[in-house]
Structures are given as structure tokens and as C-alpha cells.
Amino acid sequence: MVTPHFSGSTRYGTDLFEAIDQLKKQKNAVILAHYYQEPDIQDIADYIGDSLGLAQNALKTTADIIVFAGVHFMAETAKIINPTKKVLLPDVNAGCSLSDSCPPPLFKAFKDKHPDHLVISYINCSAGIKALSDIICTSSNARQIVDSLPTEQKIIFAPDKNLGAYINKQTGRQMVLWNGSCMVHEIFSLEKITKLKNRHPNAMFIAHPECEEAVLQLADYIGSTTALLKYTQQSPAQTFIVATEAGILHRMQIEAPGKTFIPAPPNNSCACNDCPHMKLNTLEKLYDCLKNETPEILMNEQLRLAAKKPIDRMLEISARLGL
Numbered sequence: 269m270v271t272p273h274f275s276g277s278t279r280y281g282t283d284l285f286e287a288i289d290q291l292k293k294q295k296n297a298v299i300l301a302h303y304y305q306e307p308d309i310q311d312i313a314d315y316i317g318d319s320l321g322l323a324q325n326a327l328k329t330t331a332d333i334i335v336f337a338g339v340h341f342m343a344e345t346a347k348i349i350n351p352t353k354k355v356l357l358p359d360v361n362a363g364c365s366l367s368d369s370c371p372p373p374l375f376k377a378f379k380d381k382h383p384d385h386l387v388i389s390y391i392n393c394s395a396g397i398k399a400l401s402d403i404i405c406t407s408s409n410a411r412q413i414v415d416s417l418p419t420e421q422k423i424i425f426a427p428d429k430n431l432g433a434y435i436n437k438q439t440g441r442q443m444v445l446w447n448g449s450c451m452v453h454e455i456f457s458l459e460k461i462t463k464l465k466n467r468h469p470n471a472m473f474i475a476h477p478e479c480e481e482a483v484l485q486l487a488d489y490i491g492s493t494t495a496l497l498k499y500t501q502q503s504p505a506q507t508f509i510v511a512t513e514a515g516i517l518h519r520m521q522i523e524a525p526g527k528t529f530i531p532a533p534p535n536n537s538c539a540c541n542d543c544p545h546m547k548l549n550t551l552e553k554l555y556d557c558l559k560n561e562t563p564e565i566l567m568n569e570q571l572r573l574a575a576k577k578p579i580d581r582m583l584e585i586s587a588r589l590g591l
């Protein structure tokens with residue numbers, strides 16, 4: 269945990285950071301948070317990471333309770349690999365447009381049309397899609413997961429068409445892509461990014477592979493949220509235009525101090541590069557959920573076991589490759 273940047277004083281008439289810390293100790297709980305969470309939540313978390321890091325940490329934690337400060341598919345993944353632990357999600361409505369773009373019955377029909385294909389699914393999907401998949405991947409290991417299959421193996425990649433197209437380009441494969449996407453990563457304006465790059469000629473333009481191909485073509489570096497964060501630390505550049513959810517900028521400011529981070533502009537004037545699902549979680553909801561131990565992620569055991577197999581495969585391959 270880093271020193272909170274804000275005292276967290278609230279309607280509870282107490283310091284929320286302190287109260288959450290006490291509850292955590294009392295209940296042997298751990299807080300895992302994605303980089304897209306609001307700064308207060310990142311600051312109180314025991315571990316902050318990208319989807320792969322969060323899944324790996326969920327697997328190795330010895331806590332009795334996991335408070336998952338992220339979205340539903342992430343907390344569900346933690347429950348799938350931790351059936352005996354209590355997994356809590358501060359706001360149970362924290363969903364994901366990408367996951368929603370791939371309903372299991374439609375995907376099953378799509379899969380049935382390609383009987384000789386294996387299915388690699390991006391972790392941003394429901395347990396129902398995971399249960400229909402052969403291997404899961406994240407943006408940190410998608411390339412390596414795809415490379416782990418023989419070149420002649422036919423593959424369906426779901427649900428993110430942008431990440432799938434990027435991996436097809438990198439590997440020369442022709443994976444069949446499900447037509448899904450993330451509302452946050454598709455909002456960036458090519459025209460405004462180009463203007464911004466012209467105004468900051470020494471800035472590095474860095475992008476998450478969930479962005480559209482035209483945006484990725486402008487990028488100096490492409491990677492998962494953890495990879496983008498490491499890049500900002502290691503690069504000699506002083507200014508970065510960042511095309512991913514704006515929550516990561518908080519961590520970049522902490523881990524690459526003194527550098528300048530400019531969120532890539534969306535194609536209108538809204539705060540659309542804030543993920544509305546991720547931002548449903550708040551410090552107060554986190555406190556309430558730890559205190560009351562609800563909302564809890566519960567799952568049908570048959571579905572859990574079917575969804576676990578492709579996650580285990582991903583974790584095994586990642587461990588073998590040191591990812």
C-alpha cells in the first residue's frame with residue numbers, strides 16, 4: 269500500500285483509509301485493484317495491476333476474503349480460481365462493454381460454424397464464454413499464448429476484434445475474430461491525437477492494443493497497462509500521450525515522477541476515456557462491501573469448473589514463460 273494522497277474523510281465521520289485498513293486486518297482480507305480504478309482505491313490496495321497480474325495475485329493470496337476493485341469479469345475470474353475464498357466486488361453492476369459484446373449463446377453458434385478451430389478468449393469475457401474457450405489470454409500474454417499453438421492450428425479469437433487484429437498482424441496468423449470491442453478504447457480521435465502529437469513533437473504516443481488499428485498505427489509503443497507503465501519508467505522521453513483508460517495516469521505519475529502524461533483525447537468532449545464500469549466502484553462502496561461482506565461473487569459449480577480449465581492453461585503457459 270502507498271501513502272494515501274487524500275485523507276478519505278466521509279459521511280462515516282472517520283478516516284475511510286484507516287477504517288478499511290482495520291477491517292482488512294480483522295477479516296484477513298486483501299484488496300486487489302486494477303489500474304483503471306479511482307486514485308483513492310489504487311492507494312489503499314494491497315496490489316495494483318493489469319488483468320494478468322491480478323489473476324496471478326488472486327491465485328497466490330492467502331487471505332480469506334478478496335475485495336476485487338475492478339469489474340465483474342475480473343472478480344469472477346478470481347472466484348473461479350479461488351472457490352473457497354469469499355470474493356467481493358464493491359459495485360456488482362461494474363460490468364464491461366467488451367464482455368457484454370459477446371453473449372454465450374451467440375458465441376456458441378459462431379463456434380459451431382468453425383468446428384476445427386480452437387478458441388482463445390481474452391480474459392475480458394463472462395464465465396459462460398470462458399467455459400466455451402480452450403485458452404484464456406490477457407493483453408500481457410496474448411502474443412505468447414497464440415504462439416504456443418502450432419502455426420497450422422486454426423483459431424477463433426474472442427471477444428476483442430482490435431486485440432485479435434493486432435495479434436494477427438504481429439504473428440501473420442489469420443485468426444477468425446469475434447466482432448467485439450471496448451467502448452473506452454474505441455473512443456479516441458485520430459484527428460485530435462495527430463494534432464496533439466504535432467503540438468508535442470518529443471512526446472511518445474503509447475497505446476493499449478484494445479485501440480482501433482488506425483490509432484495503433486500512430487503509436488510509438490503498444491502494450492498492456494503494465495507494459496505501458498513500465499515503458500514510461502524506462503523510456504528517456506519526458507512526455508507521453510496515453511491512449512488507454514485515464515486511471516493509469518495516477519500510477520504513471522507515482523512511478524515515473526516528474527514526467528508529463530497527457531490522456532489521448534476522445535472524439536467528443538465527454539470524459540469517455542474514463543471507463544464508466546470501472547468508475548462505479550468508490551472508496552465508500554469498498555468500505556461498505558468489506559464491512560457487510562456483500563456483494564459477493566457466487567457461481568454455479570459446473571460453470572466454474574468449465575471456465576477454470578482455460579484459465580489454468582493460461583496461467584500454466586504464463587508461468588512456464590516467466591510472464
Ligand code: 13P
Pocket residue numbers: 317318319320392406407408450478492493494
Ligand atoms: P489489461 O489489464 O490487460 O491491460 O486490460 C485492460 C482492460 O481493458 C481491462 O479492462
Ligand code: SF4
Pocket residue numbers: 304339363364365366367392450451452453513543544545546
Ligand atoms: Fe471493459 Fe473497456 Fe472498461 Fe476494460 S476499459 S472494463 S475492456 S469497458
